Amino acid sequence: MTPSPGLTRGLALLLVFLLGIWVAASGLLEQIALYRDDIAYLARQHVVLVASSGGAAILAGVPMGVWLSRPSMERHAETVMQVFNIGTTIPTLAVIALSMMVLGIGFPPAFFGLFVASLLPIVRNTYAGLLAVPAHLKEAATGMGMTRRQVLVRVEIPNALYVVFSGIRTAMAVNVGTTPLAFLIGGGGLGELIFTGIDLMDTGMLLAGAVPTAALAVAVDFLMGQAQLRLIPKGVNPLR
Amino acid sequence: MIRLEDLTKRFKTPGADIVAADRVNMEVPTGEICILLGPSGCGKTTALKMINRLIPPTSGKIYIDGRDTSGLDDIELRRNIGYVIQQIGLFPNMTVEENICVVPRLLGWDIRKARQRAAELLDLVGLDPRQFLRRYPKELSGGQQQRVGVIRALAADPPVMLMDEPFGAIDPINREIIQDEFLKMQAELKKTIMFVSHDIDEAVKMGDKIAIFRAGRIEQYDSPDMILAHPANAFVADFVGADRTLKRLRLLTAEAVATADAPVTSRSAKVADALQQMTAAGARRAVVIDGDHRPVGFVTAEEMSGAAGAVRDFAHPLPATVPLRADLRAVVSEMFAHDTMWLACTDDRGRFAGIITQPDVTAALRATYGPEKDALRRQEAP
Numbered sequence: 001m002t003p004s005p006g007l008t009r010g011l012a013l014l015l016v017f018l019l020g021i022w023v024a025a026s027g028l029l030e031q032i033a034l035y036r037d038d039i040a041y042l043a044r045q046h047v048v049l050v051a052s053s054g055g056a057a058i059l060a061g062v063p064m065g066v067w068l069s070r071p072s073m074e075r076h077a078e079t080v081m082q083v084f085n086i087g088t089t090i091p092t093l094a095v096i097a098l099s100m101m102v103l104g105i106g107f108p109p110a111f112f113g114l115f116v117a118s119l120l121p122i123v124r125n126t127y128a129g130l131l132a133v134p135a136h137l138k139e140a141a142t143g144m145g146m147t148r149r150q151v152l153v154r155v156e157i158p159n160a161l162y163v164v165f166s167g168i169r170t171a172m173a174v175n176v177g178t179t180p181l182a183f184l185i186g187g188g189g190l191g192e193l194i195f196t197g198i199d200l201m202d203t204g205m206l207l208a209g210a211v212p213t214a215a216l217a218v219a220v221d222f223l224m225g226q227a228q229l230r231l232i233p234k235g236v237n238p239l240r
Numbered sequence: 241m242i243r244l245e246d247l248t249k250r251f252k253t254p255g256a257d258i259v260a261a262d263r264v265n266m267e268v269p270t271g272e273i274c275i276l277l278g279p280s281g282c283g284k285t286t287a288l289k290m291i292n293r294l295i296p297p298t299s300g301k302i303y304i305d306g307r308d309t310s311g312l313d314d315i316e317l318r319r320n321i322g323y324v325i326q327q328i329g330l331f332p333n334m335t336v337e338e339n340i341c342v343v344p345r346l347l348g349w350d351i352r353k354a355r356q357r358a359a360e361l362l363d364l365v366g367l368d369p370r371q372f373l374r375r376y377p378k379e380l381s382g383g384q385q386q387r388v389g390v391i392r393a394l395a396a397d398p399p400v401m402l403m404d405e406p407f408g409a410i411d412p413i414n415r416e417i418i419q420d421e422f423l424k425m426q427a428e429l430k431k432t433i434m435f436v437s438h439d440i441d442e443a444v445k446m447g448d449k450i451a452i453f454r455a456g457r458i459e460q461y462d463s464p465d466m467i468l469a470h471p472a473n474a475f476v477a478d479f480v481g482a483d484r485t486l487k488r489l490r491l492l493t494a495e496a497v498a499t500a501d502a503p504v505t506s507r508s509a510k511v512a513d514a515l516q517q518m519t520a521a522g523a524r525r526a527v528v529i530d531g532d533h534r535p536v537g538f539v540t541a542e543e544m545s546g547a548a549g550a551v552r553d554f555a556h557p558l559p560a561t562v563p564l565r566a567d568l569r570a571v572v573s574e575m576f577a578h579d580t581m582w583l584a585c586t587d588d589r590g591r592f593a594g595i596i597t598q599p600d601v602t603a604a605l606r607a608t609y610g611p612e613k614d615a616l617r618r619q620e621a622p
Contacts, residue, residue: 140329143294143402144343144393145319154342158333233333235376 031204032211038193043212046189049107049182050220053114054175058168061119065126065164066152081127084120092117092178100185110187117178118171125167129160161232169224176217180209190216242268242291242400242432247300249286249456260286262456263300268449270305270399271430275443278453279479284436287453288402291434292321304400319346322393322401322431326408328385330377336362336388337373343396354395361391365421383414390422394429403435407442419445440480444468444487452476465491488605489569494562497604498585498594504529507536507552511544514551527584528555533591535561535584561586564593568601 023029032039068077090098096113103109133156141151157164183191193209196202229239249261261283268274276284289295291302293314302309309317330339337358344354359369365387377385386407393401407415423446426433437443443450444464451461452475460472468484468491471477481487503526505514518526518541528537528551537555544554559578562571564585574583575598582597 134327136325136327136329137331139294140323140325140327141331143292143318143323143325145315145317145346146342147315150346155331155333159331161333235332235334235378 028204028207031202032208035193035205035208039190039208039212042188042190042192042209043216045187046179046191046213046216049110049114049179049187049189050172050176050216053111054118054172056111056115057118057122057171057175060115061122061167061171062126062164064119065123066130066157068123068127069130069156077127081124084123087116088120088124092174093181093184096178096181096185105186107187109185110182110189113185114175114178114182118175121167121170121174122164123167125170126160126164129163129167130156132163133159158233159236162228162236162238165224165228165232169221169228172220172224173217176213176220180213241270241303241305242274242434243303243306244287244291245301245303247287247290247302248298249283249290249295250298259456261290261297264456264458266451266458266461268432268434270432272448273426273433273435273446274449274451275447276434276436276451276453277438277440277443277479280438282453283456284451284453285404286456288404288434288436291400291402292318292323319343319396320398320400322396322398324389324393324401324403324406326405328377328389328409330385330389330392332377334376335373336375336377336380339377339388340392340395342392343398347396349396357395361394362388364425365391382410383418386410386418387421390418394431399432401431401433403433405436405438408437408439415442422446440487441490444490452479485605486569489572489601490567492568492604493564494566494568494571494585494596495564495593497568497600498564498596499600500594502527502595504592505539505551506530507550507555509551511547511549511551511554514539515541515544525582527558527592527595528552529592535586535592538584558584562596563588568604571596572598572601 067073068080073080092113095116096110099109099113099116103112137155137159138151141155146154179189180191180194182189183195190209190213193205194213195209197204197206197209229237232239234240244264244266247261247264248259251258251260264283264287266274276287278284286295290297291304291309304321330336331342334342337355340358340361341349341351341354344357345351349357355373358373362369362372367384367387372380372384372388377388380388386409390403390406393403407418410418419442435446437446447464449461450464450467452459452467454475460467460476462470462472465488467476468480468488471480471484477484501521503514503517503521503523505517505526505528507528507530514526518524524541525538527535528539530536535558537557539551539554539556544551547554559580560574561584562574564587571583575581581599582595584595585593587593
């Protein structure tokens with residue numbers, strides 16, 4: 001017999017509650033609380049990094065994907081996508097290290113490294129999503145007298161939106177997960193607490209970085225999921 | 241009116257050029273449906289798509305209502321031509337209402353006027369606007385989607401429509417229903433329609449004219465009856481099928497063939513009176529009708545000759561009756577089913593309206609084979 005959802009949820013809540021008791025009893029909570037000011041300051045840095053690099057990746061990646069999907073780019077698009085695919089295989093840590101080589105330390109290389117890491121899934125999904133729009137829809141739209149721009153904005157993009165959003169969601173997950181590494185090149189963020197905590201074998205400090213990072217990742221993914229559910233028109237949204 | 245003049249399309253491929261349409265000349269009069277018919281790859285779809293320039297013609301001219309369309313902008317031209325495709329092509333991201341309003345909005349109609357039009361059109365094809373306007377295409381059945389596809393093309397009331405196998409993807413039962421609905425609509429709207437099909441039965445049913453294509457050329461452009469009765473060559477004869485004469489049965493209704501002034505009598509009439517009536521009309525049988533003029537039986541001259549009494553003593557029941565509006569295929573089917581040489585016809589209210597005999601039917605089929613029509617055809621032929 002499979003457990004009912006109510007029972008599963010009850011068990012999960014109980015587990016969280018017990019974990020809380022354990023954390024409180026072991027004194028970890030006080031240890032984490034010691035870093036309250038650091039958490040607030042670094043979390044802000046962290047969020048700025050995620051938002052700016054992720055936002056820039058969306059702003060650059062979607063138009064790039066659209067551009068690659070245009071018939072005039074047909075011959076070159078696959079070559080460009082291959083370059084992007086090779087880019088994806090380079091580990092993000094390596095991308096960050098390489099961008100430090102060029103841009104020095106601090107915010108700019110961190111921003112750039114994260115931007116590049118999140119760009120790829122967005123471009124790829126936008127491109128693939130637009131190509132997957134059935135040819136007969138484009139034919140109907142053109143035959144009814146839409147201009148190329150109208151076909152793109154009213155038919156192609158709305159019908160590719162779900163795939164585009166999935167790319168953005170993946171990109172943001174990669175972005176949030178990679179941002180702690182920004183500390184390694186002087187970009188700041190919650191990685192500072194995590195890496196320092198590891199070096200000093202200070203569990204409290206480590207958790208003071210790790211727990212907010214994890215919470216942020218969950219929150220971003222939740223937000224992206226909600227956006228995907230609500231912003232995509234009902235007719236082309238498999239979620240509703 | 242649509243007129244094509246020397247319309248030609250060559251596709252350049254490595255190796256050889258392919259001629260998809262080779263100097264196509266034809267004219268579709270205003271308010272008629274012209275079916276472009278032929279096997280796949282014969283150039284019928286290419287010819288159609290050159291009209292709204294989804295495929296740019298290599299050479300030749302297209303006139304719509306007397307105007308040369310080559311001077312018009314692509315976008316402007318397309319917005320004034322209704323276009324229906326086999327895959328329907330409803331936009332899944334838009335509601336039914338938004339889909340229907342696409343062209344009116346492109347033409348700059350007021351949103352309220354466009355919406356009102358959408359509701360009217362849904363009503364026209366028997367879909368309740370309150371129920372369907374807000375639905376998305378995926379929430380509609382195939383038949384409903386195609387109805388919406390057709391009315392979307394009609395939304396801005398274009399004088400000309402292009403339909404590329406519009407009913408090809410619908411199951412046979414629904415296809416018949418939608419075809420009938422469409423013909424009823426067309427009888428009122430009188431659009432000038434080019435309609436691509438590969439189904440001879442559909443072509444005969446829907447078309448005022450049929451153009452049969454092969455390898456980019458028109459083999460024959462004629463009325464369905466002429467195509468079936470006088471195929472121009474072996475290819476056309478082969479394409480329309482060995483049963484082409486039977487197909488012609490669908491083109492005529494019982495009304496066109498039936499003898500309306502057949503003698504009638506009533507059950508209580510005297511045999512002598514009935515016989516006299518039949519002799520006067522030169523008929524060997526009379527239909528017995530009731531007080532409401534409904535056919536209830538028949539009597540024959542042989543059985544009654546020399547007898548006395550009332551008609552009711554000699555009356556036989558009728559095996560079947562057919563409505564005047566039935567096509568000859570249904571009539572012949574009834575005749576074969578009941579193994580009879582003739583049937584009584586009834587009007588919409590079930591009253592007797594004449595009789596139809598097997599010789600009448602064969603005479604009707606023979607009609608276009610007559611000498612004067614043949615001569616006429618020879619004059620028209622190039």
